[in-house]
Structures are given as C-alpha cells and as structure tokens.
Amino acid sequence: MVFLDFEQPLEKLYEQLEKIKQVGEEGEVDVEPMIKELENLIRNKRKEIYSNLTGWQKVQLSRHPERPYTLFYIRNMCKKFQELHGDRCFKDDKAIVGGLANLDGQNVVILGHQKGVNTKMRQYRNFGMANPEGYRKALRLMKLAERFNLPIVCLIDTPGAFPGLEAEERGQAEAIARNLFEMAQLKVPVVCVVIGEGASGGAIGIGLGDRVYMLENTWYSVISPESCSSILWRSWDYKEQAAEALKLTADHMYEFGLIDGIIREPLGGAHTAPEEMAKLLKRQIKKALSELMEMSPEDRIDARINKYASMGVFERAIESVDEEDDQGA
Amino acid sequence: MGWFKRLKDGIQTATKYKKEAPDGLWYKCNGCGEASTMKELRENFYKCPKCNYHVRIGSYDYFDLLFDGKYSELFGDLYSKDFLNFSDLKPYTERLEEAYRKTELMDALSVAVGRIRKRSLVIAAMDFSFIGGSMGSVVGEKISLSIDYCLEHQTPLMIISKSGGARMMESAFSLMQMAKTSAKLTLLAKAGIPYFSFLTDPTTGGVTASFAMLGDINFAEPQALIGFAGPRVIKETIKKDLPDGFQTSEFLLEHGFLDFIVDRKDLKETVGDLLYFFN
Ligand SMILES: [Zn+2]
Numbered sequence: 001m002v003f004l005d006f007e008q009p010l011e012k013l014y015e016q017l018e019k020i021k022q023v024g025e026e027g028e029v030d031v032e033p034m035i036k037e038l039e040n041l042i043r044n045k046r047k048e049i050y051s052n053l054t055g056w057q058k059v060q061l062s063r064h065p066e067r068p069y070t071l072f073y074i075r076n077m078c079k080k081f082q083e084l085h086g087d088r089c090f091k092d093d094k095a096i097v098g099g100l101a102n103l104d105g106q107n108v109v110i111l112g113h114q115k116g117v118n119t120k121m122r123q124y125r126n127f128g129m130a131n132p133e134g135y136r137k138a139l140r141l142m143k144l145a146e147r148f149n150l151p152i153v154c155l156i157d158t159p160g161a162f163p164g165l166e167a168e169e170r171g172q173a174e175a176i177a178r179n180l181f182e183m184a185q186l187k188v189p190v191v192c193v194v195i196g197e198g199a200s201g202g203a204i205g206i207g208l209g210d211r212v213y214m215l216e217n218t219w220y221s222v223i224s225p226e227s228c229s230s231i232l233w234r235s236w237d238y239k240e241q242a243a244e245a246l247k248l249t250a251d252h253m254y255e256f257g258l259i260d261g262i263i264r265e266p267l268g269g270a271h272t273a274p275e276e277m278a279k280l281l282k283r284q285i286k287k288a289l290s291e292l293m294e295m296s297p298e299d300r301i302d303a304r305i306n307k308y309a310s311m312g313v314f315e316r317a318i319e320s321v322d323e324e325d326d327q328g329a
Numbered sequence: 330m331g332w333f334k335r336l337k338d339g340i341q342t343a344t345k346y347k348k349e350a351p352d353g354l355w356y357k358c359n360g361c362g363e364a365s366t367m368k369e370l371r372e373n374f375y376k377c378p379k380c381n382y383h384v385r386i387g388s389y390d391y392f393d394l395l396f397d398g399k400y401s402e403l404f405g406d407l408y409s410k411d412f413l414n415f416s417d418l419k420p421y422t423e424r425l426e427e428a429y430r431k432t433e434l435m436d437a438l439s440v441a442v443g444r445i446r447k448r449s450l451v452i453a454a455m456d457f458s459f460i461g462g463s464m465g466s467v468v469g470e471k472i473s474l475s476i477d478y479c480l481e482h483q484t485p486l487m488i489i490s491k492s493g494g495a496r497m498m499e500s501a502f503s504l505m506q507m508a509k510t511s512a513k514l515t516l517l518a519k520a521g522i523p524y525f526s527f528l529t530d531p532t533t534g535g536v537t538a539s540f541a542m543l544g545d546i547n548f549a550e551p552q553a554l555i556g557f558a559g560p561r562v563i564k565e566t567i568k569k570d571l572p573d574g575f576q577t578s579e580f581l582l583e584h585g586f587l588d589f590i591v592d593r594k595d596l597k598e599t600v601g602d603l604l605y606f607f608n
Pocket of ligand 1: 358359360361362377378379380381382414
C-alpha cells in the first residue's frame with residue numbers, strides 16, 4: 001500500500017495491525033478482539049481524514065500511483081472491448097486510448113487519456129499527455145460513433161496536453177480547437193467523466209459533452225496548481241495555496257454549475273476499491289445515457305451549446321449603474 | 330462606487346485615449362533597435378520603417394485601421410467579476426483595477442461593427458495590455474454575443490487574437506470559455522456566415538486552442554508568436570534550445586495551420602477582398 005503524506009496516521013495503524021496479526025499467527029494469544037478494535041480505529045481515522053480534504057490533498061489523490069486508469073474502467077465496465085488505434089494521419093498516440101465497447105447491452109465508443117501503471121508504461125503512455133494525433137484519434141473515433149449512432153463516453157485524466165516541439169509542429173492547438181468545435185455538434189450523446197486529473201486544454205480537448213461528471217477526488221482547472229504557483233507566485237512552492245485559490249475540486253465545480261454531477265468514491269479513494277468504483281462509474285454513465293437517448297439529436301445539440309454558452313460570470317456596467325440610479329444613490 | 334463611475338465614463342471615452350500604440354516623439358524598435366520618429370511610425374501602420382517589425386497595437390487601433398471611418402462599439406459595458414475571490418501575490422480585483430487604470434479598457438477584448446469597402450463586418454479584437462490579453466468570462470461572453478449579433482444581422486465576424494491564453498484568476502470559468510466560444514462558432518458555420526481569424530503577436534494557450542484556430546480563414550501578421558504551449562515551457566520540457574523561427578507565423582504557415590500572412594499595410598485591402606469573396 002502507498003500512503004500519501006496526509007495518510008500518515010493510517011500508515012501507523014496499519015503497521016500495528018500487521019504486528020498484531022503476526023503475534024496471532026504465533027498462536028499464543030487470542031488477538032481477535034485487538035484486531036477488531038484496530039480495524040475500527042482505522043475506519044474512523046479514515047473517515048476523519050477523508051471528510052475534510054483540502055484542494056491539494058485531492059490533487060494528490062487524483063495522482064495516486066495505484067489509482068485506476070481508463071483501460072481498467074473500460075475492462076471492468078464493458079463486456080466486450082475492441083481497441084481502435086491511430087489517427088489515420090500520423091500515428092497512434094498511446095496517451096489516448098479508445099474503441100468499441102458494450103456497456104450492459106448498449107454499444108458505445110469509449111475513449112480516454114491513459115496513464116502507465118509502472119515506470120516503463122508511464123513512459124510509453126507519455127504520462128497521459130497526448131500529442132495532436134491523440135486528439136485526432138479521439139475525434140476520428142467520435143465521428144465513427146456518430147456515423148453509426150453510438151453514444152460516446154470520454155474519460156478524462158491528464159496533467160495536460162504535451163508541450164513538446166513536435167506537438168507544436170503538428171498543431172496541438174488546432175487539434176484541441178477542432179475537437180471542441182466538432183464535439184459541440186455531434187449528433188450522438190456525449191458523456192464525459194473526469195476520473196483523475198483534469199488539466200486545462202488537454203482535458204477539455206475530449207471534454208465537451210451533454211453531461212460532464214467528476215469523480216469525488218479529482219480536479220479540473222485551467223492550469224495545474226504547480227504551474228499556477230510558478231507563474232503567479234513566481235515559485236514552485238505555493239502549490240497548496242494555488243490549489244485552494246483555483247477552487248478546482250469536484251465540489252467547487254458542481255457548486256459553480258460547470259459540471260453536472262459528482263460521482264462518490266469509496267472511502268479512502270478510488271484506488272482502495274477499484275471494482276466498486278467501476279460499478280459506481282458505470283451506474284452514472286448508464287443513467288446519463290438513458291436520459292440523453294430520450295432526446296432528439298437536435299434538442300441535445302441545442303441543449304449542449306446552450307449549456308456552454310451560459311458558462312461565465314461577469315457584470316454589466318450600464319445595468320449596474322442604472323440600478324444604483326433607481327435607488328437614488 | 331469609484332470604479333463603476335469610471336467604467337461608465339470609460340465607455341464614452343474617446344478612442345484616442347485607448348490606443349496601445351506608443352506615444353512620445355521617438356520610437357526605438359524592438360526588432361532592429363533603430364530609432365524612428367513617431368510620425369514615421371504612425372504613417373507606416375505602426376511598423377518599423379527600417380525593418381518592418383510590427384509594433385503591438387490595440388483593439389481600437391485596429392478598428393481605426395480597418396473600418397471605413399465610423400464604427401459602433403458593441404457590448405462595451407461588460408466587465409469582470411471576481412467570482413472566485415482569487416488572490417495570489419495580489420488579489421485579482423487589484424489586478425483588474427490596475428488594468429482599468431493603465432489601459433482605460435473594460436477588458437481584454439473590444440467589439441465593434443462597421444464597414445469595410447461598404448460591406449459590414451463585426452470585429453472583436455483583443456488587447457494584450459489588459460492582463461496579457463487573457464481570456465476570462467468577459468472575453469468569452471463578448472465573443473458569444475458577437476456571434477449572436479452576426480447571426481441576427483447576417484454579418485461576417487473577424488476576431489483579432491492577441492493573448493497569453495486563458496485567465497488563470499478565473500480558473501475553470503476561463504477554461505470553459507474555450508468550449509463556449511468554439512461551440513458558439515459552430516452556429517456561424519451552420520448559418521454559412523464566414524468567420525475570419527486573424528492572429529497577431531502573441532497568440533498562445535487556450536485562445537489558440539479554441540477560436541483562434543477555427544477560422545474559415547486563419548491568417549496572421551508577420552513574425553507573430555503563435556502556439557499552444559509557451560516557448561519557455563517547451564524548452565523546459567525538451568531540455569533543448571528551440572530552433573530559430575519556431576512558433577512564428579511563418580512556421581505555422583509552413584506547417585499548414587495558416588492560410589496566409591499579411592503585412593499590416595495590406596490588412597484592410599485583404600479583409601475587404603475576403604468580404605468580397607465570401608459575399
Ligand atoms: Zn526595426
């Protein structure tokens with residue numbers, strides 16, 4: 001088990017539990033009551049820690065090395081899955097995966113950012129940072145889905161679009177912009193879920209949909225807390241403050257009306273019970289799809305565009321001044 | 330009260346106060362370092378008479394350069410709200426106050442409708458002097474309202490981009506403006522109303538990765554920095570020096586992301602021609 005810094009009290013309790021279990025195996029004393037007590041303590045401690053996580057702690061959880069990634073969810077949620085590769089222009093980007101799948105009887109196209117599960121695979125997946133061909137592969141699959149009337153599910157988990165030289169040469173910005181433009185007009189339902197990190201253009205590049213959800217311990221922001229710290233605080237040391245200031249948690253995003261719902265994670269985070277998490281995720285996706293499939297494509301597209309058109313907070317000076325005048329100020 | 334009143338007055342402020350173009354008697358070129366008189370510079374479309382470096386200018390300078398005489402500003406009363414109560418080394422409200430004071434602008438984008446060679450056009454132009462031309466809710470909403478206006482009046486749209494990207498101080502709200510502006514642009518496309526995207530120095534981040542790359546025509550000023558990631562970030566990532574001319578307009582043209590590059594002295598004629606072709 002990997003413990004995050006704020007989970008230290010839990011780590012100590014787990015160590016004690018291990019010791020007691022060892023004593024029990026030696027068979028001299030009845031340790032059952034002590035094990036029960038410790039397990040209780042662990043449960044309560046976990047509740048205490050997890051009932052009050054800061055923004056930065058959620059960022060840490062979203063990056064937990066044992067956290068389930070896109071392919072885990074696909075394989076757990078779907079009976080059948082045929083991965084489809086390549087953007088048909090340049091290459092197959094390993095940081096975005098996708099394909100045809102069956103979700104309890106409903107065929108879908110499902111895709112998402114993919115991170116690696118060990119050091120070698122993390123390199124192979126480029127840490128979940130896609131190049132333009134990743135976004136173009138995603139768009140190719142989405143257009144395929146549209147052609148054959150299959151709903152689309154996008155799972156978002158990226159520290160950002162890859163900021164490399166070749167990515168610029170091949171039009172990283174154009175690829176993301178094109179996806180936003182095309183996704184707005186897709187005739188089939190689009191459900192997006194942030195399952196880990198939702199960093200900036202790299203996340204929203206596959207993130208414009210009829211319904212957007214976030215898992216409980218994930219984040220969504222215009223910039224990572226580290227980069228925000230380095231630019232606005234001119235130092236890498238203010239990531240905790242930046243995470244707070246950016247109000248990037250699922251709770252904030254829901255409160256602001258920028259997402260449609262939060263999917264609760266098992267106590268202690270998605271990684272503590274990945275199969276259960278996959279079940280909860282699947283339940284929400286199915287619910288959303290069945291609602292969306294009731295609508296006509298035209299209504300769905302109108303509602304989708306209107307939803308995004310209404311996002312933004314601003315003031316109008318003339319109205320405000322008029323109001324003041326009305327009150328005789 | 331304070332800045333409400335100033336803002337309200339600001340709406341009526343004559344455009345001559347809002348120009349980003351430099352004042353003074355002399356201009357020392359950022360490109361070649363040579364000096365020229367302000368008169369020479371002005372008469373040369375704010376380009377260096379020695380090396381043709383395009384000096385950064387503001388939204389109202391472009392309105393004056395492009396429109397036949399008079400134009401009317403649209404949606405000039407929108408201004409930012411610090412909804413997140415954002416503070417880094419400085420509160421966002423203070424950054425806004427400073428920007429109002431320094432620029433006399435309401436936000437990083439101004440919109441106007443006017444005519445070019447008798448054909449009407451809506452121009453939404455960004456100002457880099459206002460918090461780095463960053464896109465927050467106001468920029469997104471003004472573009473969205475411009476699109477509604479163009480749909481209603483069957484008028485082509487031109488957006489002049491000049492931006493460091495999304496406005497961090499509005500966090501996810503600014504990120505969502507990428508989706509908002511791109512989604513709204515699909516309505517213009519469906520209605521068959523042309524959208525010209527003109528990219529100027531610099532155009533990066535979430536602005537490039539949304540409306541700036543989505544023109545029916547994408548064109549740029551010479552030597553402008555255009556990209557997704559900033560050069561510094563890329564350099565840190567690849568741990569190598571970047572090649573000469575990387576992320577310039579000319580680089581983007583070569584890699585197939587721009588239709589053409591236009592010298593500022595030919596801009597009005599070119600846009601007039603585009604309106605003619607898409608008439
Ligand atoms: Zn010069």
